[in-house]
Amino acid sequence: MFSLNSVRVAPGVRSALAVACGLALSVCHVGAQAEDAVAPVVVTATRMADAVQTAPVGASVITAAQIERAGVADANEAIRKLGGVAARSDLNNGREPVLDLRGHGETAGQNLVVLVDGMRVSENELASARLSAIPVAQIERIEIVRGGASVLWGEGASAGVINVILKRPQGTVRAARIAASVESFKGHDLAVDGQWGAGNWVFDAAVKRVRSEGYRDNGGYKQDVGSWGVAWQDGGWRAALRTMHEEQSARLPGYLSLAQFR
Template identity: 40%
Template sequence: MHSRIFLAVGLIATSGLTLANNEIKAVKVSGASHPSLAGELPTGTLTLDRETLASMPASNLTEVLDTVGGLQASQLYGTNGSEASLDLLGFGAGANQNTLILLNGRRLSNIDLASPFLSGIPLAAIERIEILPGAGAALYGNGAVGGVINIVTRRRYDNSAGLEVNGGSYGSLGGSGYATGHQGSLSGAVAMSTLDSDGYRDNNEVRNHSAFADVRYQQDGIEAYFTANGEKQELGLPGGRSEAQFRN
């Protein structure tokens, strides 16, 4: 067994340099994992705040992101905003390998390069969305050649709730609901959504179920949070269409 100990020692030399009142100003180098640093993001960053999100006629996160110029959200293998391919700067089929999705500064993109699950994150739980076009690997690691999308949930939730039920042709029936609230130093949000549809082709049915939970604790300069997001989807793939089906 080998053990290693790493020690770092810093030394500031001020030979021939006089600082006013002997004060050294703080220098922040960060990828904006905290709301107070949101104003220090790189030039060209687009931030969608709470007011902007509330004014959009969108029902899910994918529809919000699809309105941003230079960002394309393609729903190739899912519905209801699930498994959408987010493409910054036009990488096409390689979008999932070059656009990094973060949730509160933590990697949400799958390591197998599949599309991330976004339908489980309710808009009511989002404080802001930071979109950084261009290479961001220096701050966030691999998979950020095209850019980074950081979804930041709220630090403190208000007391609110919402319920939505929808239906349509081909046996489509779904719904979603959420509840947020706070009590003392604790606040949180829970949300669930579901969608069942037979699809417009044979073997094209979809069953999508998602859940989201976010718990926050703030007191005396201490802040902690726990966020969980899960989704299950069953999607039938009917295969290629014949020439007669194309003409029809």
């Protein structure tokens, strides 16, 4: 035998419940608006424009805002510190470390494809790609795809792909930046870059100077970098030309005796 009992709710309680429901709905509505306001992140290192949510599991993206907040000096440092990519130090005061995505060790540079705006800059040779020449202020994002990608990018992509996407301003652009830093061992960095654009055309140029005496005798390092690019874009059509020039000089300090090592 079943019985139904009715419960009467006082008018004041009904008003409180109505207010609580209204607040809950408004919070949900604000949350939905905040989610809709987030700019989409697109990964193109897979040769197709995929949303980051549908990209491969091993894919990660470093944005320009993250690079600016971290205060990194170049793309190599951003990939190591923000992307969590292991690297092996080189003989040039650590300015051009060899990035190692999947633990290839000595052959890491020959198993990683590095791209700039989708164009391959790494070759299957003993030298790894040189990313310190890319002006950090012109980087829009860095895409890191871990895992074999030889089917898409050919030889040397068994560890993965790193794609550095440069900024593509449109319309009238007038921007310039000067950055300088002083380091220990008589070291200093100086970088100047700028962008100019009108209509469908954008031109950018950058120069960089690096000097360091090193922490050991005869361990000096010098680097001079210059780059410029011009791009035209109209709707979905885009054409670009970019050239980079780098001069680097690194001295070898030689061996240490056992007493010096200790």
